[in-house]
Amino acid sequence: MTDSVFPSPAAGDSTRSDRWKPNRSLSKLSQRSVVILFGAFAMVSVATTIGIISTLLFETIEFFLEVSPLHFFTATRWTALFANPSFGVIVLLCGTFLTSFIGLLLAIPLGLLAAVCLSEYAPRNLRAVLKPALELLAGIPTVVFGYFALLMVTPFLQNIVPGLSVFNSLSAGIVLGFAILPTIASLSEDAIFAVPQSLRQGCYALGATKRETVTGVVLPAALSGIVSSIILGVARAVGETMIVTLAAGQSPTLTLDPRVSVQTMTSFIVQVTKGDAPYGSIEFKTLFAVGMTLFVITLLLNILSFWFVRKFQEKYE
């Protein structure tokens, strides 16, 4: 029974309370079970994260029991899979840096220009076609991008760039740039498009031209979103695997020459996991040390992005 704690209405008016009898006898129980069920689902992702991080952490600690961190971060040779191994992760970091740098050099300006063009200059109906097309680019499997780099872009570039080897960071970087371009363009576009129309009108009303409105008011107002889209793009470039594995090759070289083959952290991980590194061997543990390094870099980027958005986000009503 659902006896109310409130006093019943005056006598003669009792019909009124008869009309209101909610059927909620099971409601408290179902409410609780829903909370528990949904909570369990939410916990799955938390547990997975904790599992991955702790595995990474334990294996990394084991690795550093055998190889000194000083050697890991300062040695200039990476020969992890050789008989007399040297673990200078800086070589892999350099490969990752080089391919990401080339990719971002392409993706940031092109992505931002595409975003400004889509949001501010393109007619509404053109935007409605172009934006999904751009986002479709993000849906192409990166292995396709990788083969495209190796079989189309590299041969083409070899005609222009003398001394370009079959595997090189230039071609990998360029195609990597196109792979992350939709991330930067689409998220920046969202941020720019979200700038309230009233700000643009306020700016025009002062006698500003379109260009002055875009550069003077709209872009500064969207800055936090633009920067976080770039940081996300950087994180994607650093973590990108298939393109660099296929197009940049597997030779760990400490170089900033974009014409030669380099190995990134991700392509090293591919190399080890597809080989047969026995469980518990030093090669096996290396995998986790490199994975941990990668994880820490992307985590820092995410934190940076989060901090930036919190600090610079403008609050509009």
Place this chain on the structure above:
Amino acid sequence: MQSEQASPTAVAGLERVFKVENTSYYYGSNMAVRGVNLEIPGNKITAFIGPSGCGKSTVLRCFNRLNDLIPSAHIKGRITYHGVDLYSKAVDPTELRRRIGMVFQKPNPFPKSIYDNVAFGARINGYQGDMDELVEKSLRSSALWDEVKDKLKESGLSLSGGQQQRLCIARAIAVEPEVILMDEPCSALDPISTLKIEDLMQQLKENYTIIIVTHNMQQASRVSDRTAFYNAEPTESGGKVGYLVEYDETQVIFSNPKETYTRDYVSGRFG
């Protein structure tokens, strides 16, 4: 008095800033405002009142051609500013908008410092004088200087709603316009902030011509010298079209209007 009454839409004996002649405004093929005729006198406050959808804001936005930003919108008729046709090809809307400032319904300060909010318009318009001086002068004119002089570097968005609106007025004044258009400038503000803006308008009219759109009839009667009453009527296609019912001295509109619609509206019988 008699001569003025003869043609209440004209502004006899006063400097005529705008002249609107038989102007209609369209959004696509829908007529939004029909056949407006009126003249705006200089250094006075002219109020546009009327129910929602009567086209008062649309007419206001014709004066600085802000409606140009709506792709399908177009005008028929003629609006002149000191005798120059506003919509002729020779007129550059950006130059026009520097001369005719605007304050919007909701305060819309830029996400910049208070100083930069005021200086922005002057910078893009190539102001050659001393910027600090201009910023201070503009903030003093908008009665905000004393409240913000110690925090000019702080974001304009950190101010209260009323302060933000006065910042927007300072921003408009900073480019030294002749006219200030105000589109319901107090509708998002509390009564005390509203009072400050109204006091400010009385000071500003010495140097500027002001046109204010307002939903608030008391405000129109308090602040304005002349009032235009617009009304909306249903069209055959089910939409609404606005038109100018009556335009006269504010005192006449509120105490002795000629049209029944005006009388009913200002006495609160509809709207």
